[in-house]
Amino acid sequence: MTGISSAQTLLKSHRQQFPALANKAYFNYGGQGPMPQASLEAIQQAYEYIQRGGPFSGEVNAWVVQEAKQTREAIASSLNVPSETITLTEDVTVGCNIALWGIDWKPGDHVLLSDCEHPGIIAGVQEIQRRFNIEVSFCLLMATLNEGDPVTVVTEHLRPNTRLVILSHVLWNTGQVLPLAEITDAVHSYASANQPVRLLIDAAQSVGLLPLNLTEIGVDFYAFTGHKWWCGPEGVGGLYVRPNALESLHPTFIGWRGIIINPSGQPEGWQPDARRYEVATSAYPLYAGLRAAISTHQQWGTQQQRYQQILNLSKYLWQRLAEIPEVIRLRKTPPQSGLVSFQLTNQSHAKLVQFLENQGILVRTIRDPDCVRASIHYFTLESEIDHLVKAIQKFC
């Protein structure tokens, strides 16, 4: 008991670094993570520094280059990849778009998506289909939540003309974690020598949640954001581009950050690494905010330890939800991620979410499957989960 209560004391002290946690029970990490005070302060200090030294000066301009470099390095370290593979973007969706539009599409090329991708990504693929006359099809992974093998489902849908497979590492609706290394192997094995099949991963729900080694997994494009499980500021994300995919992925939205210029100011090539996909002026002060958020989590434990704690707490919520007769849990086995989705047999999901928000408990609805999603982070309290369960019971 001493060990547990001292861990609880440590956790409560750790949580005090997140101002947003003070006045509510928070279960929307999959939407946006609460920023630690250190992030907010780092952003503030960056603004002050920029105004003091510039804003536009040789000194500040050199500092911006260093800030971007350090941020790519912090991200790369978490993903176990070289920092040259990281592009800084505004959000996960921009990262997906860089991969989508950078392929030299030919009419008749095939793109395979799962049925659990975000509507914004689907709309982007549909626009590429319209412009380049490609084929688009979907494989049904939602149905593999409780039975079946996602690797088999994906593999069965590959075609000789498949050039890109788009999946999420953690499915945003059901919380299922796809076996990415196995899928990547299967997809890459299917490719012919002269036409690779690339794998683009929407990592909105995996970065900051799962321990990751992208070098080992071997995925081609991995798009993520800093503002969900990393709890960084909204407006900073990134894209990992596997080194052997860099030369064949062309920059689309282009600006001064991605190019090199000659002495007379004319463009004469791309940056040698994944910086080539960065465009122009961004909200640079936020870079320090993201790094501070990543550091804050590392103070509590390794990514592996944090993931284990997320699993423990998610399992606890999943178990407790079984006590409410009107609740149907989407998963028949304990969660693999921090996303716990459930349905009500007799009530509107939107009404439950509003009922809970009115008393300071934040969850969200998902449209497909029609359900409610609660997110659990490593610093969620068991008492918060008890509070959520009690409120759902009351609503039902």
Add this chain to the structure above:
Amino acid sequence: MTGISSAQTLLKSHRQQFPALANKAYFNYGGQGPMPQASLEAIQQAYEYIQRGGPFSGEVNAWVVQEAKQTREAIASSLNVPSETITLTEDVTVGCNIALWGIDWKPGDHVLLSDCEHPGIIAGVQEIQRRFNIEVSFCLLMATLNEGDPVTVVTEHLRPNTRLVILSHVLWNTGQVLPLAEITDAVHSYASANQPVRLLIDAAQSVGLLPLNLTEIGVDFYAFTGHKWWCGPEGVGGLYVRPNALESLHPTFIGWRGIIINPSGQPEGWQPDARRYEVATSAYPLYAGLRAAISTHQQWGTQQQRYQQILNLSKYLWQRLAEIPEVIRLRKTPPQSGLVSFQLTNQSHAKLVQFLENQGILVRTIRDPDCVRASIHYFTLESEIDHLVKAIQKFC
């Protein structure tokens, strides 16, 4: 004298709202404007609000929609256009890319640029040339700084297959202001009935500097940023899309902000207005920062009054530079904008910029033409200009 000195007192009090002006003589508004304290505070307050009410909640999500709406409205009001024509972007370059990639290019289409466009934009056009096999040519506007007619130069370079003309409203290197209404008329008159010629304007140096009525000018696409002459935070800009050009300009980078979804969460169309080009999560707290910056300038005077003051002060710098024998001013007549560019007959421009930065005077070099650029805002002091001129004299 009483009127002048009371104006000087008012100006000094107005300048105190900009912390960056306290410790230097600032002449890099064309690079980045110093943020008013009200902007910094609005950003801080927005972060606090988001953390208090969310960060992800029904309340905060509704607030974000309102913040974006109010920001499009504030921008639209300054440009004299309906707010439905405004897309919020990360920067001016993203706005240019939306216009560049949204046209349904056919092999053999022609794009005309001036020889004064930013290298990032040139690189983007070159990538479109490579992908779609279009023709690209340049018209020489740099040479019209002191003689000749830009309207004639542009018109002479139009071809029957021209589909897009790309120009800057204020040339970033020489500070020349192009007669945009006349050029737009000439370009649109050249178009055939079934193939319009569109005009994309890089407005990096004009928004926040010139009084603007884009509805009257009739330009098709006008891309701008909030962080230069408006003195807003880096990382927020926008694109104006003329209503009759909206349907033919296809979204390229696509995300949830640009689409509408049906009850089962599937994409089923674009937003009805220029929001269709917005992608996904941005640094929302900065929107309030930009609006606060725009308001701060309005407290001092109308855009017309601010522009007149910029012209007065630029002329003063231009006149005083004539006192230094080693200085060649690019313009033979007083400036039309806040950009004053000059060359040294006997010294390195980079060394002058470094020499000045060492004593807290900020200007920048330009590579083509090889020169030094000093920017003047409406709140620049005559004494700052005197200080700059004296330091250049000392260096020479």
